[in-house]
Each structure stands twice: as C-alpha cells, then as structure tokens.
Amino acid sequence: MSGPNTDYDPVEVTPLKADQVEAMREAALTAIADAADLEALKQVRLDHAGDRSPIALANREIGALPPQARKEAGQRVGQARGAINQAIAARQAVLEAEHEERMLVEETVDVSLPTTRRRRGGRHPLTLQSELIADLFVAMGYEVAEGPVVEAEWLNFDALNLGPDHPARTMQDTFWTEPADDHVVLRTQTSPVQARTMLTRTPPIYVVCPGRVFRTDEYDATHSPMFHQVEGLVVDEGITMAHLKGTLDHFASQLFGDGITTRFRPSYFPFTEPSAEVDVKCFVCRGGEGVAECRTCRGEGWIEWGGCGVVNPRVLVACGVDPEVYSGFAFGMGIDRSFMFRHDLEDLRPLFEGDVRFSSAFGTEI
Known part of the structure; x- marks a missing residue:
C-alpha cells in the first residue's frame, strides 16, 4: 500500500x-x-x-x-x-x-437670488366667505339651496310680485338672453332660488341661498356686473318680524363680532310687506365714542347692509303656499360688500381680477 x-x-x-x-x-x-x-x-x-x-x-x-x-x-x-x-x-x-x-x-443654491417658483394658489376669499355664511345658517338649522344662474323671467320677476309692468323692474338692470321671446335672463338676485324652493317643497322651509348674480352695472370701485349675494327664506306657521330681527342680529354678531346688532329702516320691496333696509352697527367704532372720525361708517355709527321683510302674501300664493296658514320672512345682502366690511377694503375690483397675491393674503380661513 x-x-x-x-x-x-x-x-x-x-x-x-x-x-x-x-x-x-x-x-x-x-x-x-x-x-x-x-x-x-x-x-x-x-x-x-x-x-x-x-x-x-x-x-x-x-x-x-x-x-x-x-x-x-x-x-x-x-x-x-x-x-x-x-x-x-x-x-x-x-x-x-x-x-x-x-x-x-x-448643486449649491444661492438662497439670496429671486425665486422662480410659482406661488401656490389659494381658495378665493369670496368662496371662503360664502362657505362661512352658509355654515353659520346651517348651525341655526337652515339648509343651503342652490339654483341656476340662467333663469326664467317668471321666476326672476313675476313669481316675486314683479309683473311685466311693475316699475321696480326698471330698478334692476337686467341681462336678457337672445332671442327675447325665450324670456330668459341672467338672474338679478338669488330670490328665484327661494321661489323654486317654495314650488317644490312643503313648509316649514328654512333655507339660505348664496350665489352669483348679474346686473348691467358699470365696473368700478364699488360696482360690478357680476357679484355675489346671500338670501335667506323662512316659511312656517306664526313667523313674525321679531323672528327676522333676532335672526339678523345673530348673523351680524357671528360675522362681524360679539355685540354687533342691526337696525331696521322702513323701505319698499315688491316681494316683502312690510319691508326694511338693514343697517349693521359699525364693528370698528361700534357706534360709540370716536364715531365722528370713523372711516368705516363715516361718522354714522351704522353701515347699510341689505334688505329684508315679511314675505308678501302674493309671493306665497304664486309659489303655491297658503298665506292663511303660513307666513315668512326673507332677507338679502351682498357677500362682496360684507367681505369688504370685514377686511376694510375700499375697492372691490381686486376680488374679481384673479391675482393670487390678493387671494393668498387672506390665508385659508374656512
């Protein structure tokens, strides 16, 4: 081996x-x-x-x-x-x-150089204001109602006690569509939404109607052919002017601050009777000491805010509601104007010019 x-x-x-x-x-x-x-x-x-x-x-x-x-x-x-x-x-x-x-x-970045980054967009201030107002009324038990901006003449005028020969029609400069025989307009107020609501629902009705409206106004610091309104409607048994006053006082205090109240001045609107202009106490000087120097109310102590009144029985009848059983109140004011009050703006044109710098200045309030 x-x-x-x-x-x-x-x-x-x-x-x-x-x-x-x-x-x-x-x-x-x-x-x-x-x-x-x-x-x-x-x-x-x-x-x-x-x-x-x-x-x-x-x-x-x-x-x-x-x-x-x-x-x-x-x-x-x-x-x-x-x-x-x-x-x-x-x-x-x-x-x-x-x-x-x-x-x-x-990859060094010079942070001192001007940025080329685009500004981030923001939700439009009027959208935020409309949602804030809607939320205030939803908290009071209201519902939010909406309708088309292109509206039938009957709903925009006739149903609201503004007949073909009513002189108040001349108070609202209207955009009419063509042909005229169609009797279609761009709504001059959000009141047609109230008429649609009464035609399709049975009282009790508690609705708030924010939206765009159109009138042939000149475009300047205080007027625009397109602007925004919010209107409210209540139809129920036993509704009085006192309910309207309490509602608007609460609305004003929530929108402009605690202690802000309203006052009524007699007025005329075809769709309400009695009717009143609504003034809100100046939320800057609060109608007290220093009122003479106040730029917001110009020494008045009060600021004109909108219109209101008890729903005219003719409007209830036109919309199929029995005025012997039900009564109601309605009110309306400009959202743009309310926004200008809250933020001390003197020119409404920046609201519609689409400059993101303007929108971003108001944050993301909801």
Whole structure:
C-alpha cells in the first residue's frame, strides 16, 4: 500500500503560484487606483473581487490540493484577496467623499437670488366667505339651496310680485338672453332660488341661498356686473318680524363680532310687506365714542347692509303656499360688500381680477 504523496509541490499549480497570485493582486490594486468614480470602482470590484474574478477562480483550486498543501496556498490567496478588498474599501471612501464635495459645489443654491417658483394658489376669499355664511345658517338649522344662474323671467320677476309692468323692474338692470321671446335672463338676485324652493317643497322651509348674480352695472370701485349675494327664506306657521330681527342680529354678531346688532329702516320691496333696509352697527367704532372720525361708517355709527321683510302674501300664493296658514320672512345682502366690511377694503375690483397675491393674503380661513 502506497503512502501519502509528501513530495507534491503546490507551487507547480499555475493559478496558485506565488508569482501568479502576486500578479493578480497587483493588477487588481492598479485597477482600483485608476478607478475615477464610483461607477468605475463598481466594475473593478466585479472584475477583480467578484465570483468570476481571477483571484476567486484561484481560490477554488485550493480545494483540489492535498491537505498538506492547502494551508500555504490558502494563506497566499487569502492575503491577496484581503489586500484587494481593503484597497477597494479605501478607494470607495475616497471616491464617496469626492462625490459629496462635487455635489455641494455643483448643486449649491444661492438662497439670496429671486425665486422662480410659482406661488401656490389659494381658495378665493369670496368662496371662503360664502362657505362661512352658509355654515353659520346651517348651525341655526337652515339648509343651503342652490339654483341656476340662467333663469326664467317668471321666476326672476313675476313669481316675486314683479309683473311685466311693475316699475321696480326698471330698478334692476337686467341681462336678457337672445332671442327675447325665450324670456330668459341672467338672474338679478338669488330670490328665484327661494321661489323654486317654495314650488317644490312643503313648509316649514328654512333655507339660505348664496350665489352669483348679474346686473348691467358699470365696473368700478364699488360696482360690478357680476357679484355675489346671500338670501335667506323662512316659511312656517306664526313667523313674525321679531323672528327676522333676532335672526339678523345673530348673523351680524357671528360675522362681524360679539355685540354687533342691526337696525331696521322702513323701505319698499315688491316681494316683502312690510319691508326694511338693514343697517349693521359699525364693528370698528361700534357706534360709540370716536364715531365722528370713523372711516368705516363715516361718522354714522351704522353701515347699510341689505334688505329684508315679511314675505308678501302674493309671493306665497304664486309659489303655491297658503298665506292663511303660513307666513315668512326673507332677507338679502351682498357677500362682496360684507367681505369688504370685514377686511376694510375700499375697492372691490381686486376680488374679481384673479391675482393670487390678493387671494393668498387672506390665508385659508374656512
């Protein structure tokens, strides 16, 4: 029986010869040193330290050696692989530091330069004001009613006690559509929404109607051919002027601040009887000391706000409501005007010009 082959020289295995292993090591170190960036170093790692690299293939040859030859070959290859991995790690640290420095230089932002970033849009102040008013009335148990802005003449005028020959029609400069025989208008107030509500529902009715309205007014600091109104309607048994006064006092205090009340001045509207102009106590001077110098109310102590009254029985009859059983009240005021009061604006034109700088100045109040 033959003994172990003690004369085997592992150096004779070509991939494991000392000069071959050293050549692999030097080739890898040179390639690592020449890697100019992280992407190049990644390729060097694959070529000289990956599973198919020369040093990895040489390492596989160790298993084919007899036990007494494996130790020396393993040490030789292991030292070379360790040197390659250390060199890769060191070069990667250097390249990463260079990359970060380059990014700081190339991606530097001069924060003192004027920005080219577009301003973020905001919800329009009149939209926020309309929603605030609607929320106030919803909290009182009302519902929000809406209707079309292109309206039938009958609903805009006749149903509201404004017949074809009624002189009050001349008080409202109306946009008429063509042909005129269609009898269609751009609504001059949101009152047609109230008429639609009474025609389709059975009392009790508690609704508030915000929306756009149109009149052929000149466009200036205080007038616009398109503006916004909010109107309210209550139809129920036993409704009186006292209910109207209490409602508007609460509305005024919620919109302009605690302690703000209203006063009524006799007036005329075809759709209410009796009718009144509504003034709100000046929320700046509060109608007290210093009223003469107040710019908001111009020394009056009160600000004209809108119109109101008890619903005319003729309107109830036209909309199918029995005036012997039910009564009601209605009111209306400009949302744009209320907004100008709250924010001390003297010109309403910025409300309609679409400048985001104007809208963003009022935040995101809801």
